Amino acid sequence: MSDTLNFSNLSLAEPLARAVAGMGYESMTPIQAQAIPVVLQGRDVMGAAQTGTGKTAAFSLPLLQRLLKHENASTSPARHPVRALVLLPTRELADQVAQQIKLYAQHTNLRSTVVFGGIDMKPQTLELKKGVEVLVATPGRLLDHIEAKNAVLNQVEYVVLDEADRMLDIGFLPDLQRILSFLPKQRTTLLFSATFSPEIKRLAGSYLQDPVTIEVSRPNATASTVEQHFYSVTDDDKRRAIRQVIRQRGIKQAFVFVNSKLGCARLARSLEREGLNTTALHGDKSQDERLKALAAFKAGEVDLLVATDVAARGLDIKDVPAVFNFDVPFNAEDYIHRIGRTGRAGASGLAVTLVSPSDNRLMADLEKLLKRKIEIEPVEWDDDQPRGRINDGRRAWREAGEVGDPRDVLDKAPERPRREYAARPAPAPRDPFFDQPYETPQVDTPPAWEANAKPAGNRISANIKPKRKVAALFKSTEKSTETS
Secondary structure (H helix, E strand, C coil), X not given: CCHHHEHHHCCCCHHHHHHHHHCCCCECCHHHHHHHHHHHCCCCEEEECCCCCCHHHHHHHHHHHHHHHCCCCCCCHHHCCCCEEEECCCHHHHHHHHHHHHHHCCCCCCCEEEEXXXXXXXXXXXXXXXXXXXXXXXXXXXXXXXXXXXXXCCCCCEEXXXXXXXXXXXXXXXXXXXXXXXXXXXXXXXXXXXXXXXXXXXXXXXXXXXXXXXXXXXXXXXXXXXXXXXXXCCHHHHHHHHHHHHHHHCCCCEEEECCCHHHHHHHHHHHHHCCCCEEEECCCCCHHHHHHHXXXXXXXXXXXXXXXXXXXXXXXXXXCCEEEECCCCCCHHHHHHHHCCCCHHHCCEEEEEEECHHHHHHHHHHHHHHCCCCCEEECCCCCCCCCCCHHHHXXXXXXXXXXXXXXXXXXXXXXXXXXXXXXXXXXXXXXXXXXXXXXXXXXXXXXXXXXCCCCCCCCCCCCCCCCHHHHHHHHHHHHHHHHC
């Protein structure tokens, strides 16, 4: 590879160069090689690249380099205004980018923090009050801090809109417009998106000044390092197919994507019961639970991370060998982002999509996006693949404290005792009265109340005289009726 694509050739400030070297960075990715020199010049950038291509370093390193040129050594919070703002669509992605920026700036005096929803604002407020130069945020929580006067953005020099297409999909455009209205007009704006949709182009036209367009990959392209398979299965056999592929390929870890939060929770519980170390990641989880799930997966403590598309973009977890699409995504573009979790940084990966008979329309949308015909393969089942009473057998296996294949103890599964019901009492004999035909009663004399009743007439009592105005109104109505 040419020396021009090496980090050592960038002439980074010594603290940044030391951090990059310590993290093992040597050669730049295409987006880094093209974006970093442009950002160092102070130009606006509109960049498109696949997920996992190193976008965070592409905008973080040159921003930190420029901030270091005017670094203020004062410890006063007032002398540490927010000078660089990075906006991201999800909590997980914001937390991840903030961690990367801290690593890049670890040998500098630059301060950074992250704010996102789902957790208490007080610790975030304390960090903001101390003063930070780099603020990473999700739009909603940032607006909360702006309204509480915890964050002042009138000295921002650089703003980054990362995963901009995703922010528009979620509906953050009004929030983005409000946030950008608080920023100085003279600033450097960097916009990164997976695709250049018409909405993204309109956003860039509104807020970027003469941007340099950087597009390092064909739009909507899947990584060439990812081996893709589409298997035709019924809904009932999807879990069985996942187990078989995991066993055949010797997969240690994988993402499993589903379309709904409820489906995510149910699938995670089912796979866990079947002996796979599994955790779920979806929107109904608290922020603390979501961060713990990601940390456990990164540490290798969890085999399968079952997730909705909230985790499909931007999560940089290295060496994930496989991605399973338990459900074909409703939005075809989400397929690109889902399988982008594997095959990162030149490594090989496997993407398996389970297609049920009801997915014809979604598969047609995907073929249109990928611009190719997708071959759907049948599943060649292993004869020894467990089916049926696997859960009961595993329970017996665990209760017995035995080690081995749960299929060996299926016969040990205790049979459920049959519930005995008391005999129902014999019905009482039917009353013959209810079998008699219904006859209308013949009444010879009216009842006393009817005989004494007054004939129906005007419901208004004769003793109650209407007011003059009302009486006059009645007379005028009668006259008009006679006239007509």
